[in-house]
Amino acid sequence: MNGEPAAGAMDGPGVKAVLFDLDNTLIDTSRAGAEALRKTSELLKSTLALDDQTISIIIDKFKQKLFQESFDPSAGRSIDEVRVGHWQESIQEAVGSCSSPSLAAQCYYLWKNSRLQALHLSPEICDLLRKLRHRYKLLLLTNGETQTQREKVEAVGCEEFFDAIVIGGEHSEQKPFVSIFTLCFNMLEVKAQECVMVGDSLDTDIQGGVNAGVRATVWISRAGGAVPGGSVQPDYTISTVLDLPDILDQLS
CATH class of the missing domain: 1.20.120.710 (Haloacid dehalogenase hydrolase-like domain)
Known part of the structure; x- marks a missing residue:
């Protein structure tokens, strides 16, 4: 895990909500x-x-x-x-x-x-989400065609872990556009600076979080590689979403 936050990542209000991507973040698509x-x-x-x-x-x-x-x-x-x-x-x-x-x-x-x-949510990730939901509001924000993504959500049975689920294909704009993040903030009744965005895509998840002004962005890099040159810089990089609690503790 990259334990060194980017400049500014530690400044700001406490975290009230976590936005999760689905594919290759919570499930191994x-x-x-x-x-x-x-x-x-x-x-x-x-x-x-x-x-x-x-x-x-x-x-x-x-x-x-x-x-x-x-x-x-x-x-x-x-x-x-x-x-x-x-x-x-x-x-x-x-x-x-x-x-x-x-x-x-x-x-x-x-x-x-x-x-x-x-496709499945591992027992470890289910346990993680249950524990996080005691402390934070959780929202699933996934890009993609409506039917396809809804079928994945149903297949892995993840509805119970989230306060809301937002499918990009059901809206006029998807990640990384600010509008869909604003929708999420409004649904959870939180401010952008009270949210953390977690996902595996630099172009959609991390760039979208930066565009929307979230408190911090967390990039899931399973290969453990460095951020490519010229790409948006996440505040944190981890190889598995299971390492997320350590980052949330730093931000609290």
Whole structure:
């Protein structure tokens, strides 16, 4: 853990609330996603009898489409339909022939359901949240498409630990925009300087916290690496959210 706070991090009022990101902060979405892609690769291999390299190309194309995804709920297609399309296009681009829509749907729902099944809040994190809630107001603030994020919240059963849950896709702006943080402060009836923002993304969680003027930002860096040059500087860096109490004690 980086125990040295950034300049100014120790100044200010006491902490009354903690805002948490969800993916790769409280739950290991990356690991769950990798497991889901492994299972989908096996399905493709058994169905299409393709070599490992071609399967890898399909998977990489799907991951790229997912990363570049721009979902518009007013366009008349559900997120499920859009992502079935990602699989169909990925298979077609890699194989060079049109794949069956039913296979693309099989791939999508296997990937989706396998990922949800692999997500969980560890007993240690559940215990952490219960203890923190005795001292602070807790809010879950996650970016992403509404259905997808709500399904994750339901899958891991985290509603009981938070005073409020805010899904970015349900609002006009997501992290790092100030408007969604202001909404959170108002919901909890606290000031920005009474809040700590905790998350794994420098671009959304930490930058958003800085933009909104929170008391302190805490970056979860599982790899334990230094903050990249040119990036926003978090007040604290820890490798796991389980180290958060030490920082909150310093701030109190």
